[in-house]
Amino acid sequence: xxxxxxxxxxxxxxxxxxxxxxxxxxxxxxxxxxxxxxxxxxxxxxxxxxxxxxxxxxxxxxxxxxxxxxxxxxxxxxxxxxxxxxxxxxxxxxxxxxxxxxxxxxxxxxxxxxxxxxxxxxxxxxxxxxxxxxxxxxxxxxxxxxxxxxxxxxxxxxxxxxxxxxxxxxxxxxxxxxxxxxxxxxxxxxxxxxxxxxxxxxxxxxxxxxxxxxxxxxxxxxxxxxxxxxxxxxxxxxxxxxxxxxxxxxxxxxxxxxxxxxxxxxxxxxxxxxxxxxxxxxxxxxxxxxxxxxxxxxxxxxxxxxxxxxxxxxxxxxxxxxxxxxxxxxxxxxxxxxxxxxx
Numbered sequence: 001x002x003x004x005x006x007x008x009x010x011x012x013x014x015x016x017x018x019x020x021x022x023x024x025x026x027x028x029x030x031x032x033x034x035x036x037x038x039x040x041x042x043x044x045x046x047x048x049x050x051x052x053x054x055x056x057x058x059x060x061x062x063x064x065x066x067x068x069x070x071x072x073x074x075x076x077x078x079x080x081x082x083x084x085x086x087x088x089x090x091x092x093x094x095x096x097x098x099x100x101x102x103x104x105x106x107x108x109x110x111x112x113x114x115x116x117x118x119x120x121x122x123x124x125x126x127x128x129x130x131x132x133x134x135x136x137x138x139x140x141x142x143x144x145x146x147x148x149x150x151x152x153x154x155x156x157x158x159x160x161x162x163x164x165x166x167x168x169x170x171x172x173x174x175x176x177x178x179x180x181x182x183x184x185x186x187x188x189x190x191x192x193x194x195x196x197x198x199x200x201x202x203x204x205x206x207x208x209x210x211x212x213x214x215x216x217x218x219x220x221x222x223x224x225x226x227x228x229x230x231x232x233x234x235x236x237x238x239x240x241x242x243x244x245x246x247x248x249x250x251x252x253x254x255x256x257x258x259x260x261x262x263x264x265x266x267x268x269x270x271x272x273x274x275x276x277x278x279x280x281x282x283x284x285x286x287x288x289x290x291x292x293x294x295x296x297x298x299x300x301x302x303x304x305x306x307x308x309x310x311x312x313x314x315x316x317x318x319x320x321x322x323x324x325x326x327x328x329x330x331x332x333x334x335x336x337x338x339x340x341x342x343x
Contacts, residue, residue, distance in 0.1 A: 003094040003121045007066040014273040014339040018316065021304050024067040024274040026287060026331050028211070029056075029084060031279050032077040035101045036141025039130075039175050039205060041213035042073050050279040051296075053080050057087050058301035059277075067095040069331060073279070076104050082114045089118040095244075097124035099171060101140065102149030109155055116159070116166055124244065126171040126201055127153050131178040132188040139177050154193055167244075175205035176219055179226050182234065197237035201248060203330050204255060210290040211276070224259040231255055247334045254337075258328040268324070269339035270332050271316045275307070283307075288327040291315050 010023035030050055033043035051059070068088050075081055075098055088096060096115075100108055108125075116123060130139045133146040140146075149170075156168040172182065182202075189195045204227060205220050206212075220227060231252050238249060257265040270286040277283055281296040283306045293312050299305040306312060318324055 003066065003092050006092065007094040010066060010273070011335075011338045011341070014269055014335070015342040018272045021063055021065075021307055022274045023065055024069070024335050025063075025065045025277060026069045026071060026274065027277045028071050028073065028279050029075050029081070030073040030078050033073040033101075034077065034103050034142070035074065035145065038139050038141065038177060039173060039212075042211075045213050047073070047279070051281050053083050053087070055281070055297070055301060056084055059296055059303060060087050060091060062302045063304065064091055066093060068093055068097075070096070070098040072099070074101055074103070076100055076108050076111060082111050085115045085120075086118060089120055093120055095122045095124065096120045097126065099126045099128065100152075101142075101145065102127045102129075102152040103142065103145060105148055105152045105155070108152060109159075112156070112159065112166075116163055121165060123166045125156060125166075125168045127156070127168065128173075129153075129170040129185065129200075130173055130175070131181045132185050135178055135181060136185075139175075150189065150192060157193070169201045170199055171201050171203070173203055173205055174220070174227055174230060176223060179220070179223050180230060182230055197234055198240055198245070200234075200238075201244075201330070202231070202234060202252060204328070206288060206327050206329050208288045208290070210284065211278075211287040228256050228259065247337060248330070250337050251328075251330055251333045254333070255328060261326075263322055263326040264328055264333070264336055266333070266336040266340045268319050268322075268332065269336045270319055270324075271307075271312060272319075273335040273339050274332065275303075276331075277303075285315055285319060285324070286327070286332045287329065288332070289315075289319070289324050291318075291324075 010019060013019060031042055031045040031047040036043055112125060127149050129149050130136050136146040137143055153170060160166050160168050186195055235249060235252055254265040275283055275285055276287050283293045285291060294306040294309060296303060
């Protein structure tokens with residue numbers, strides 16, 4: 001309850017002003033990746049000069065976020081992913097979520113079991129699954145990736161059923177490669193596991209040279225009407241009243257408005273409530289806005305120095321004037337929805 005109240009107070013404040021520090025961090029801990037995705041080229045980046053465990057500790061010693069999203073690359077390729085979680089746990093985090101491609105099944109299970117022994121209020125692990133078996137493996141560029149992801153999900157579901165603070169989902173990114181294949185994906189999964197629409201989190205494809213290292217690899221331009229039909233069907237079957245499901249339903253409902261304008265349907269809260277940290281310590285407003293704000297190594301590992309800098313002030317003004325690239329990804333959309341509740 002204490003962690004929820006802390007997060008709730010920051011959400012409320014974010015409706016009225018820029019926070020003194022972000023309550024939500026998206027932190028890419030590595031560019032290393034054992035997938036070869038068509039929709040992402042992170043795996044082509046060199047994983048060099050990445051923040052080490054001691055540096056990550058210095059960063060979190062000086063900030064107090066309430067929601068941390070760990071991503072990559074493939075986060076579980078870091079041998080110290082549990083130790084990173086242990087550092088973050090000390091900050092009274094309300095939501096600690098991670099994403100994975102599911103390939104390193106045994107390591108992921110071992111790491112998650114250890115992470116769940118820490119005192120996180122909510123741990124969420126999203127396993128990427130972008131279509132039925134043949135399509136998923138084709139998108140991911142790794143034969144057998146679908147089988148490993150599904151096997152991992154089965155094991156994670158067993159853990160979820162016996163753990164109060166843990167939830168797992170499949171993450172489905174709608175792109176030109178898999179539009180209209182959601183029901184087919186669920187039907188194929190149903191042969192192996194009891195599955196519903198509630199077991200999925202959905203988002204739409206975005207390009208980002210800075211983060212994904214690609215441009216228009218899975219471009220959805222011209223597919224907007226089909227995607228809206230897909231989302232209408234999702235919303236008919238997706239129910240639940242937990243915090244994340246409510247946010248996701250609102251996110252999905254607003255995709256139609258995003259398609260009409262190409263802009264965030266809500267006043268964007270990037271650099272007001274949240275920011276993105278790259279594996280080598282660079283800070284950006286979000287995963288899509290290629291405006292480097294500074295490097296944590298050059299600021300004494302103090303994110304607040306960058307957050308409150310003159311450069312951040314100028315970029316924040318651009319975002320508020322709606323002059324940035326424009327996006328609608330869950331990484332940024334959720335805090336934008338929450339930061340406009342009063343309106």
